[in-house]
Amino acid sequence: MYDVIVIGGGPTGSSAALFTSKAGKKTLVIDNGKSVTKRAWMDNHYGVDGISGPDMIEIGKKQAVKFGAEWVTGEVTDIKSGDNKHTLITEDGQTYEAAHVVLATGMSVQVAEKAGMKTVPGTEPRIKSIIAVDQQGKTNVEGIWAAGTVAGVSMHTIITAGDGAKVAINLISELNGERYVDHDVLKA
Template identity: 55%
Template sequence: MVDIAIIGAGPAGASAALFAAKAGKNTVMFDHGKSITAKAWVENHYGVKEMEGPELLKTGQDQAKKFGAELKDEEVISIEESDSGYTVKTQNDSYEATHVIFATGMSAKLAEEFGLSIEEGSEPRVAKVIKADPQGKTDKKNVWAAGTVAGVSVHTIITSGHGAHVAINVISELNGERYVDHDILKK
């Protein structure tokens, strides 16, 4: 059983996984290798010199793994409600999770199949998004949406920030109090 299963390990998903794992939450992220960031050239991401998208993806995923997030290079094919939360199924395995974060980029297909409320997207080439409140909550308990699939901009800086934002809200809910993560310089 994991605390948080994150579907998608692009900028939003890996950022969410980074915050969740660093907060000590048992976290797994799933990646099918089809992120649009893999085709990007990035030079408008705060704190990052110009970089190829695949390098940005790997860096973010490695940061999350550094703190204990597990990366599964598997596509999630379905999600089902279970007694303890949710069962996330891939072609090879299934995983029990208390919370699920959809960070599926430009695709709301899995969320729609799962029964989440979907609405029209506002970004170019993003047809559908998951209906979520400002904290990232969807209409199913303990199911969240982060990044482009939640209706925020496709820009990596924005979608990664939104992933962190949603993760902070999930961590806060799990902890029963507002979670804040501030590191300080080590001398």
């Protein structure tokens, strides 16, 4: 069983997985390969002097994997919750279990709605529905969190990646029982 399963390997999900895996939480990312970032070029991402979406996604994946995150390709079709765990079922019948789930599914609320999460009208252009979350990123289903565009933040990668990090830090803090901080410093 995983501590955290992240559904979606775009900037939101990769950022969340980077933080959870670096914090020592057993993390799995299930990615369907359909991130809209794969079609993007970013000249507006702070600290990066232009980057293609595919390159950004690959770098994010490498960062998370470096700290122990596992990565599988698949489409999560359902989430069954009970007994303090969540069982994720993929289109090919695979099942994965976790204590916590982070939905980083971009513009798709389909699996969230099927699993009983509350949705509300979208706030961004072309986004019909989003998952209702509190300020921490929690949904109405205990142990399931949502981040990024699906949670109502702007589609810009710098913002969705930051939201994935925010939700991951909140999740890690809850698991640890105290506020989690991750600051690396230059060696003198």
